[in-house]
Amino acid sequence: MILIDFSGISIAPVAMGLANADENLIRHMILNSIRMYRQKFKDKYGEIVIVADAGGNWRKEVFPEYKGKRKEARKKSKIDWDEAFRCINLVRDELKEHFPYKVIHQWGCEADDSIAEIVKYTQEFGNHEEVMIVSSDKDFKQLQKYSNVRQYSPATKKFLDEPNPRLCLEQHILTGCGTDGVPNVLSDDKVFIEGRRQGTLSAKKKASLLEDPKALGDDIYRNYLRNKKMIDLTESSECPQNIKEEIINTYVEQDQGLNKSKVFPYLVSKRCRMLVESVQEFI
Secondary structure (H helix, E strand, O other): OEEEEHHHHHHHHHHOOOOOOOHHHHHHHHHHHHHHHHHHHHHHHOOEEEEOOOOOOHHHHHOOOOOOOHHHHHHHOOOOHHHHHHHHHHHHHHHHHHOOOEEEOOOOOOHHHHHHHHHHHOOOOOOOOOEEEEOOOHHHHHHHHOOOEEEEEOOOOEEOOOOOHHHHHHHHHHHOEHHHOEOOOOOOOOOOOOOOOOOOOOHHHHHHHHHOOOOOOHHHHHHHHHHHHHHOOOOOOOOOHHHHHHHHHHHHHOOOHHHHHHHHHHHHHOOOHHHHOOHHHOO
């Protein structure tokens, strides 16, 4: 299967100023990206699965500072993000209604969680298949611990191959993720919110913590556990069990095959003239 991180192919063009908040342009860019990745990977990896972020993210309940600066940054942006997200969400719903692809949009979690759970589902007896994750998010590198998983970055147009996924995960837990508002393990919860500098994670300290997360005391171990909850997508994921089950149930129960006949009329109705000529590449 080809797991497409929907945020990556929809938000990035807007953030880069390529699509502004124009509904028709956003729709065209999203659809064309899907068409392109389907053409690139279908022969080996099978059909598209669209995976989108949803509201009520469980991480915000565990760590309220998670992605805490993003709203502020978007308010300062010249982009009309409210309109952009309206367009993006509209296209996501249109994909589910008119295209032969499963669309996973699970309330309570991010696309990261849904992608991780679907990957783990392919490890179960009888469900094995090759998986291509289309996303520039390096958080997914940890999922390469499963031998059937590869990742392709739309940003760099390159494969993100990780030779040591387990070590990659442990290092990521220690360093945190600045773009998601997760500090390194030497820093307190509010370091980004309050605009302070993080503690310096030297190579020596990092080596000690890789050997033993408790090596530098209780406070740092507490931060290690905080980061593990935010970052770990493997079988140790803290995503609530009921959400994990709903992700898989949605994935298994969706049957979008009948939508093949809807693609052409949809593209015509939305005046996607260039894409109409390539309609077979969608189905």
